[in-house]
Amino acid sequence: MLYLISSGEPRSRNRRTKTAKFFKEPGSLSDLARAKVTRCAIFIRKRGAKIDQIWHGPELNAKQTADIFADELMINDIFKKTFLRSGDPVDKCLAKIDNVEGMGLAIVSSTHYIARLAEALKSIGVSDIILV
Numbered sequence: 716m717l718y719l720i721s722s723g724e725p726r727s728r729n730r731r732t733k734t735a736k737f738f739k740e741p742g743s744l745s746d747l748a749r750a751k752v753t754r755c756a757i758f759i760r761k762r763g764a765k766i767d768q769i770w771h772g773p774e775l776n777a778k779q780t781a782d783i784f785a786d787e788l789m790i791n792d793i794f795k796k797t798f799l800r801s802g803d804p805v806d807k808c809l810a811k812i813d814n815v816e817g818m819g820l821a822i823v824s825s826t827h828y829i830a831r832l833a834e835a836l837k838s839i840g841v842s843d844i845i846l847v
Contacts, residue, residue: 719845721825722776723748780823
């Protein structure tokens with residue numbers, strides 16, 4: 716099964732906010748996005764999602780989204796993949812997906828990249844896809 720996960724919305728890239736707990740970097744998940752991502756992760760965990768690996772794009776919000784899913788679903792294998800940037804072609808990802816057949820894989824990237832990847836997968840007949 717292949718899970719395609721849109722990364723949570725980043726906070727504004729032109730401002731930093733400071734709280735008592737931690738310094739929030741531009742591009743990190745907003746508080747609302749963090750809550751939404753956590754609810755999605757809990758939802759698919761309760762539905763019995765079987766994910767062995769998570770791949771995420773290089774952006775901070777993609778990493779943070781992947782980390783939330785990994786924590787909620789108790790996944791240890793999390794990998795940063797530079798070919799998952801928003802504007803990158805999906806061909807490289809399609810080739811890499813072939814190498815992990817039979818494994819539950821989650822891919823976290825921008826909504827734009829995930830939409831293009833889903834379209835490409837469907838065009839080649841892949842049907843075991845869950846969009847999150």
